[in-house]
Amino acid sequence: MSDGYMWFEGVPFPTMGFTPELMREAWESFVFKDEDVLILTYPKSGTNWLIEIVCLICSKGDPKWIQSVPIWEHSPWVETEDGYNSLKDKEGPRLITSHLPIQLIPKSLFNSKAKVIYLIRNPRDVLISGYFFWRTSYFVKKAESLKEYFECFIKGNVIYGSWFDHIHGWMSMRGKENFLILSYEELKRDTRSTVDKICQFLGRKLEPEELNSLLKNSSFQVMKENKMSNLSLLRGQFLDENGILLRKGTSGDWKNHFTVAQAEAFDKIFQDKMADLPRELFPWQ
């Protein structure tokens, strides 16, 4: 823990809310059920937006649930202490969230028909989003500068490890019928069609007015003002007074922060590391 992380199986994790004992128990013993839905992302890829959308699909666009219960209770993170404890004995179909790399997800996933939605985002925007968010958190080591954070991100020396490894690992699941891959960029560009895609995958149908209510209640502005969704309830405990989940909510903000040299270096690393995966997976390119 001396470097500000809790290391588990070679991957760095936050020091609050995570323990090696619990992560091992979850990995080996957590049982996924066929009727579960798992939301999987690398942190800062739009996880909470996707959770809000899936919750609103389940409630047929009715915002009561998302306005009355904190977002992390709707779809707990299976790898955290609180999340694991609230999920493990829960009856019925569950919404579950995780940022885990494929090699650390509870092993039972691979013997279940649980539906998995993997949300991918331009890693440059993930990097910038993480830089600003983790600076306000008490559970992740703070980078002194964007330059320092950029270097750490490239090396995978950030919580949950390397973005490049995360994508490679999970993309080995592409083509499986219970595995849907979406991008933040398509969700942003055409939210309505992407929500339709999610409904089809989950076998749900929304009436037009239910879909309109979903779109309104999961919009950036409405989520930003919903204290159950914007993580402001975590201020004091996990986040400082500047902690903001819904910061910009755009694609391409990295262009306002990377230097020319950083942009070039990132392009090169991306090409080297991701050349073996189809370009269609990366719609921002």
Ligand SMILES: Nc1ncnc2c1ncn2[C@@H]1O[C@H](COP(=O)(O)O)[C@@H](OP(=O)(O)O)[C@H]1O
């Ligand atoms: N309703 C919404 N519409 C667009 N972006 C959203 C959103 N809700 C959250 N986000 C964005 O998703 C990112 C956080 O991701 P996560 O939920 O995985 O932590 C933040 O990106 P930015 O920091 O670029 O604004 C946040 O603004």
Ligand SMILES: CCc1ccc(OS(=O)(=O)O)cc1
């Ligand atoms: C519960 C504290 C916590 C953990 C991780 C977070 O980031 S993300 O929303 O999963 O990307 C936020 C809060």
